Amino acid sequence: MMLGVFFAVVLLAGAYGQYVPNKLPNDARFKHDPDIFRNVSQLISSKGYPVEEYTVQTADGYLLGVQRIPHGRNGPRNFHGKQEVVFLQHGLLSAASDWVINMPNESLGYILADLGYDVWLGNTRGNTYSRRHIKLTPKMKEFWDYSFAEMAEYDHPAMIDFILNKTGQEKLSYIGHSQGTTSPFAMLSDKTEYNDKLKIFIALGPVTTCGYITSPIKYLAPFTKEIDFLASLIGIDEFLPNGPFMKFLSEYVCDEPIRWICSDIVFAMFGVDLPELNETRMGVYAAHTPAGSSAKSVAHYGQLVESGKFNKYDYGKKENLVRYGQETPPEYDLTKITTPVALMWGLNDDLADP
Numbered sequence: 001m002m003l004g005v006f007f008a009v010v011l012l013a014g015a016y017g018q019y020v021p022n023k024l025p026n027d028a029r030f031k032h033d034p035d036i037f038r039n040v041s042q043l044i045s046s047k048g049y050p051v052e053e054y055t056v057q058t059a060d061g062y063l064l065g066v067q068r069i070p071h072g073r074n075g076p077r078n079f080h081g082k083q084e085v086v087f088l089q090h091g092l093l094s095a096a097s098d099w100v101i102n103m104p105n106e107s108l109g110y111i112l113a114d115l116g117y118d119v120w121l122g123n124t125r126g127n128t129y130s131r132r133h134i135k136l137t138p139k140m141k142e143f144w145d146y147s148f149a150e151m152a153e154y155d156h157p158a159m160i161d162f163i164l165n166k167t168g169q170e171k172l173s174y175i176g177h178s179q180g181t182t183s184p185f186a187m188l189s190d191k192t193e194y195n196d197k198l199k200i201f202i203a204l205g206p207v208t209t210c211g212y213i214t215s216p217i218k219y220l221a222p223f224t225k226e227i228d229f230l231a232s233l234i235g236i237d238e239f240l241p242n243g244p245f246m247k248f249l250s251e252y253v254c255d256e257p258i259r260w261i262c263s264d265i266v267f268a269m270f271g272v273d274l275p276e277l278n279e280t281r282m283g284v285y286a287a288h289t290p291a292g293s294s295a296k297s298v299a300h301y302g303q304l305v306e307s308g309k310f311n312k313y314d315y316g317k318k319e320n321l322v323r324y325g326q327e328t329p330p331e332y333d334l335t336k337i338t339t340p341v342a343l344m345w346g347l348n349d350d351l352a353d354p
Contacts, residue, residue, distance in 0.1 A: 032251055036287040040067055040097040040121070040129065047104050048073045049113060056162045057134070058125070058154040065129030066159060067096050069109060069119040077116035085169050086112050087160065089122045091178025091205070092148075092301070093240055095129055095291035096121035098177065101284060108175070118167060122159045124151045124183070127291040128242050144237035147300035147313050148179055152186035160197055171199045178352060179297075181206040185310070188339055189332040198339045205352035206343050208334070210301060211308030213352075222306060241292035254286040273348050303329075310334070 035043060044051040044067065052068040071077070088109060090098045099109035099121055113119045123129040125146060126138075136143040163172060176184055181203035188195055296313070303314050311329040314320065320327050345352055 033281070033284050035101070035281075035284045036251060040095065040100065040288075043097060043100050044069060044109075047100070047110065049104075049110060054162070054166075055132075056158050058158040060150070060154050061134040061136070062125040062130065062154065063132035063134065064125065064155060064159060065096075065123045066162070067121040067123075067129075069100075069113040069121070071118070072110075072114035072116065073104075074114070082167070082169060083116070083118045085120065085163060085167050085172040086117045087120045087122060087163055087172050087174050088112075089156070089174070089176040089180035089184070090124070090127075090291075091176075091180050092297065093127075093290040093293050094178075095127045095288060096123050097288040097291070101288060102278065102281060106278070120159075120163050120172075122155075122180075124155045124179075124293075126238070126293050126297075128288075129291075131292075138238065141237050144294040145296060146294055147297045148183045149186060149300065149313050151179075151183040152190065156183050156187045157191060157194060160194065164197060171197055173199045173202070175202040175204065177204040178207055180204075182208060185334060185337070186332050188337040189334055192336050192338075195336075195338040200340045200342065201337075202342045202344065204344050205349055206345065207301075207352050208304075208310040208332070209308055210304040213305060237295055239293055239295045239298050240290035242288070242290060249286050251283065251287075254282040273346065 035046070038046060041051045041053055049069050050071060052070060054066045054068065056064045056066050058064065071083075076083070088096070088099045090096060099119075100107045104110040104114070109119050109121060126144065131138050133143060138144075160172065160174075164170065174184060184198075184201060185203075185206075185208050188198075188201070300313050303311065307314075310332045312324065312332070314329045315323060317327040320329055324330055
């Protein structure tokens, strides 16, 4: 019960964490890494790479921000035929910045661009770069009525089709991390025609069934229904946006000598891997992540932990009958995936545990 209360507090902080303690004088900003104050396009251009920005409209009206690195710092490379296209997709509560947040020799987006690839960075609905809709606003409850199921149905198909149309290619290579693997697994199962649009699907820290995670987060899963109900009751629909409170943490906690506090929080949730974490960049990481999502997205993962299956969202027996024609949410049929898939995970990844 106490875990449920704890998560409810986290939920409240995530949604309404707009309070910012008294900040230091403005001139103190100059001692911080400038990447803290840059958006994803500014991150890219500051490292000497070309960057393009696009807006992709989904079939249900969301306007998604997409960034492109058309080539590396030394200009386009000479390919025999059309340039190879790679689409990178972030995980839960993240954004396109994940792929370009470190130095060029440590960021996959830059590395691929320097190798000659045409690199595209996606942003799913509700995050920092995809908070628009043709009719709805983030202040409306309906805006946040989605999970990875809607991303699989609308976001990924829209971005893939846009990229292929823009580049004139018939196929692209897809690399996703965490939720950026969950949604395409679901998409390729339900929208099987997209198997013909991907050359390869590289899944980093893949997540479908969540029954084997070892993170302490698993102990919150039994309270998913209660937390989801509480969030709905008190009107919390957005989860962990990148607001003023996170900006304060990035500038005055995670980018200071006490940054180890931020590192320990990351390790507690996701697993310890100190050699692979650049602690000097913790302030930059905190400035860009979390990037926000819906409370329903988090609840859906809680359902997967509880069920141990890769199910669609569970609305309860009555609503499931209306939506699915059965009392239980259907499972995604992964046997329908024909795209070549490469699975990669870390042995000490407590969330995406193989």
